[in-house]
Amino acid sequence: VFFTLVDTAGVDAMRLTAAAKTTKTNSKKYALERQMVQQALKAAESSDLVLLMFDARIGITSDLLDTARWLRKSSGEKNRKILILANKLEGGIWQGTFMEDNLVEVAKLGLGMPMPVSAIHGEGMAELATEIHQLAMEKRVRLGLPPTEEEDEEQKEEDEAEKxxxxxxxxxxxxxxxxxxxxxxxxxxxxxxxxxxxxxxxxxxxxxxxxxxxxxxxxxxxxxxxxxxxxxxxxxxxxxxxxxxxxxxxxxxxxxxxxxxxxxxxxxxxxxxxxxxxxxxxxxxxxxxxxxxxxxxxxxxxxxxxxxxxxxxxxxxxxxxxxxxxxxxxxxxxxxxxxxxxxxxxRWERVLGTGLLNSWVADITRAHEPPRYRGGRVPRIKYMVQTKGRPPTFLLYTNVPELPESYIRYLTRQFQEDFEYYGMEVRLVVKKSENNPFHQEKVLNKGVGLGGKAARIKRWKRALAESGAPPPKRERIRRAYRSFKRR
Ligand SMILES: Nc1nc2c(ncn2[C@@H]2O[C@H](COP(=O)(O)OP(=O)(O)OP(=O)(O)O)[C@@H](O)[C@H]2O)c(=O)[nH]1
Ligand SMILES: [Mg+2]
CATH class of the missing domain: 3.40.50.300 (P-loop containing nucleotide triphosphate hydrolases)
Incomplete structure (x- = not known):
């Protein structure tokens, strides 16, 4: 995944006010402050993901509150995700202490549960990386691109296994x-x-x-x-x-x-x-x-x-x-x-590729499709990603807000069996994807013209074949999945 990372100046209440004020009297005195904070805000405005970091040993402050409020307001309907990072939480010693309470307090800001990290020790970075990865995937889906980049994932998996x-x-x-x-x-x-x-x-x-x-x-x-x-x-x-x-x-x-x-x-x-x-x-x-x-x-x-x-x-x-x-x-x-x-x-810590997961979803929903949502249409599971290893946790994006408990149980059971997650819990979390499902369907499935997805894939495959490159990733994953199932 490629992304641009922008490190910004600290935003606090004073600077925010300074940035908002346009009165002449303040303009000179706070010129520098204003510039710093405006740059930070601009960076936030043009980002897909904003990481808002705070010191979890201190907890909620008015600065954090103001910044969160501003971010929420300016994000509005945009496809921007805000993730709060609770820093300085290393070694798990914070669990069960006031620091954990701080996390809960901050969660009340309505921007989700903060993610515990320790920037200095690198803890929580794997979780953060999976979040970023997943967002990147969602963006690709939104843009109608193939779900994975053509990078050498097999090599990557080998390195991981070695580590x-x-x-x-x-x-x-x-x-x-x-x-x-x-x-x-x-x-x-x-x-x-x-x-x-x-x-x-x-x-x-x-x-x-x-x-x-x-x-x-x-x-x-x-x-x-x-x-x-x-x-x-x-x-x-x-x-x-x-x-x-x-x-x-x-x-x-x-x-x-x-x-x-x-x-x-x-x-x-x-x-x-x-x-x-x-x-x-x-x-x-x-x-x-x-x-x-x-x-x-x-x-x-x-x-x-x-x-x-x-x-x-x-x-x-x-x-x-x-x-x-x-x-x-x-x-x-x-x-x-x-x-x-x-x-x-x-098994417990394995990371399952997105392609593999999605061919599994396709198989399993074909075998037994989810019951109609409120008597309406049949829900569709559009996309499945692993968001965490250890313990294995997966996110299922659907076009309805919820799937019936019994269906989730069915999925979990099948999943546990197909991938042999025995003696451990697998967590399947259902989430309605943010985009308009009607729009999505149109773009993903029904487009056949020159600019449609089917045509795009066809062109893409043809170009690949002409260049003598290996077969498209998805095919390789399918094969891997089939051989996995035979084992
Ligand atoms: N017959 C038999 N006795 C065993 C076996 N394993 C352990 N023991 C006996 O059971 C007793 C307790 O063994 P420990 O290994 O000290 O048990 P523990 O679970 O560590 O006990 P605590 O440290 O007190 O919790 C000892 O007398 C062992 O010799 C076994 O496989 N067969
Ligand atoms: Mg003992």
């Missing part, structure tokens, strides 16, 4: 007390790094250990057993639990360890599973201590099935969550864990 391989996988081990979390950690590390034993509550603080698994870095966190999920209190045990929850929130994949001796999921464990998935992490379940089952006629498989049933009954979106029976003590079947964990992470 991902080198980032340590953050793995949190969670569960009730005494289920064998620490024993499992030692088994995976192949050494006695953490304390284990019969006494419940042996592990007090979360312990993070880095190691390599088949050339791939992993950071594993052994956590204290969770007896009950917290509301709010401060005794020692609660501190340990809070520690465990924090580790979970920072993890890519969270492993929930169960004790096979209890032949179903405890309430506590359902609560943990729920928290993991709601927090947007990927879940893998370990049914530990299966060696204790050998002499009974209840097999590891029975156990895994019972757990699966439990999980699915409670949380429909957790069907097909990986559940691995094993014995951390004897080591039996423990070698299945890390491959499963890596697979989960890869």
């Amino acid at each position: 991902r391989r080198n980032r340590p996988l953050q793995l949190a081990i969670l569960g009730r007390q005494n289920v064998g979390k620490s024993t499992l950690v030692n088994m995976l590390l192949d050494e006695n790094r953490v304390l284990t034993g019969e006494t419940p509550g042996l592990t007090r603080d979360a312990i993070a250990i880095k190691f390599m698994w088949k050339d791939r870095p992993v950071q594993i966190v052994d956590t204290a057993g969770i007896r009950r999920m917290l509301k709010r209190s401060d005794d020692m045990e609660d501190m340990a639990v809070r520690d465990a929850i924090r580790a979970m929130k920072l993890a890519d994949v969270a492993v929930l360890v169960l004790d096979a001796e209890a032949n179903k999921l405890q309430r506590q464990e359902l609560a943990i599973a729920d928290a993991i998935v709601r927090e947007g992490r990927a879940l893998v379940v370990v049914a530990n201590k299966m060696d204790l089952l050998v002499d009974t006629d209840y097999t590891a498989r029975d156990y895994a099935n019972a757990v699966r049933e439990n999980l699915e009954q409670r949380f429909a979106f957790l069907r097909n969550t990986p559940i691995l029976p094993m014995s951390a003590l004897t080591g039996e079947k423990t070698q299945r864990l890390l491959p499963t964990v890596f697979k989960a992470r890869d």
Whole structure:
């Protein structure tokens, strides 16, 4: 995506007033101020996207208020997006503090929820980049251009994959007390790094250990057993639990360890599973201590099935969550864990190309079209983009303000299945696209003349063929999608 970025002078209430005033008395005194702010405002006026940044440690100020008001007013009907960036929020430590409250306050300005970033540490930049990307896509659609630029996306994906391989996988081990979390950690590390034993509550603080698994870095966190999920209190045990929850929130994949001796999921464990998935992490379940089952006629498989049933009954979106029976003590079947964990992470953080997503939408809506909106026309999903990885989040642009819950459930379920998002939540967000749908349809579908879209694509393909370039991107994506589906 190509874009022009303009860094502007700080806009504050004083400068705004100065810029607005035309009286002679003020004109000289504030000449410079006026120029600065006028330039900033002009830049805003000619932009597709305005990033309005404020210091989240300070919160809402009259300067911010005035600027937001001005931006909103001057944007009016234009296709301009305003995004508020809440700066200086690094490392997640701001969550649950007054700074988070500041975000909510600022959201009341009516320009959407501010996006937490840390300019100095580069945090939140990926999210910002996806926003920009998406806006660029929308603009292309608006202008009737093909949805992706002809850039080498395959190379880009390879680079991304390479980068991902080198980032340590953050793995949190969670569960009730005494289920064998620490024993499992030692088994995976192949050494006695953490304390284990019969006494419940042996592990007090979360312990993070880095190691390599088949050339791939992993950071594993052994956590204290969770007896009950917290509301709010401060005794020692609660501190340990809070520690465990924090580790979970920072993890890519969270492993929930169960004790096979209890032949179903405890309430506590359902609560943990729920928290993991709601927090947007990927879940893998370990049914530990299966060696204790050998002499009974209840097999590891029975156990895994019972757990699966439990999980699915409670949380429909957790069907097909990986559940691995094993014995951390004897080591039996423990070698299945890390491959499963890596697979989960890869799925969880993968970025799906827009072309792929849109051929999926076309397929799926053809198979089962959305019910008519208020008895009127059949809604159309015009466009689907991934707005975030980790957890995977997607935006569906439609020509109606909403799709029925049941249809969204259908889409989510199919999507989860087709792309194997198991043990994690996928978020599909429906949004009515801003443009006039009638106008859009005319331009996109019905144009056949010289200036119409069909003609444009035809010309474009012909030019491509003549130049000997590879086939149009969309075809390549379709093929990729089809081969993906076969796998
Ligand atoms: N039979 C059997 N015992 C196990 C297994 N895994 C762990 N244990 C035993 O279960 C007990 C608790 O193990 P830990 O690893 O300390 O459990 P934990 O989940 O870390 O417990 P806390 O730190 O207290 O939350 C120990 O006596 C282990 O030897 C297993 O696979 N089979
Ligand atoms: Mg332990």
